[in-house]
Amino acid sequence: MNDFIIAPSILSADFARLGEEVDNVLEAGADIIHFDVMDNHYVPNLTIGPMVCKALRKHGVTADIDVHLMVKPVDRMIGDFIEAGASIITFHPEASEHIDRSLQMIREGGCKAGLVFNPATPLHYLKHVMDKVDMVLLMSVNPGFGGQSFIPSTLDKLREARALIDASGYDIRLEVDGGVSEKNIAEIARAGADTFVAGSAIFGKTDYKMVIDAMRKELASVR
Ligand SMILES: O=C(CO)[C@@H](O)[C@H](O)COP(=O)(O)O
DSSP states (O other): OOSSEEEEBGGGSOGGGHHHHHHHHHHTTOOSEEEEEEBSSSSSOBOOOHHHHHHHHHHTOOSOEEEEEEOSSOHHHHHHHHHHTOSEEEEOGGGOSOHHHHHHHHHHTTOEEEEEEOTTSOGGGGTTTGGGOSEEEEESSOTTOSSOOOOTTHHHHHHHHHHHHHHHOSOOEEEEESSOOTTTHHHHHHTTOOEEEESHHHHTSSOHHHHHHHHHHHHHTTO
């Protein structure tokens, strides 16, 4: 994997041509695919489930699929997504009754596990599970919809999360999601993120390669 990972969110893709959209964005230089699962209960929107993940694998997608569960409860969906071919599964701590158990279920299923923090959710949920987490995802918008503006206080939270991760000594990726574009990606990377979800900034343009190249150019100025 690259040091910096670009993860297009297919929430902003054309769902009528999803396989083709995923092929195109990977060909344009994306590293992994970000897959948003919303249940109209934990978040006010309804999207896609394990059948679509399975269909992407059947279509021939071999890149990592980074499944962000915005569902409550989470545990049943974990098994279904492991079976459907997910590579990484992240969930919101406040949506699980037993955070440690949910993380273990994900790893035991052969996937990487992560916790997701909404803008107002404190990072203290991490304290006792650092050894069971492969990814920390900070939402830089309130979850539910693409196309929202980046919440600036996320930069301080990223610095806080980066310090916790570095102090832990574990190999944990720090992902950010919401309002990320080629205009702010360098500043976000400087605050400590290494994995960048971008939906509308990529799928809202016709030339995906141009946007991803522009993001990489910005990131090259950081490290
Ligand atoms: O999970 C979510 C929103 O809940 C995100 O993954 C969005 O899909 C990001 O979209 P942009 O803000 O990049 O348009």
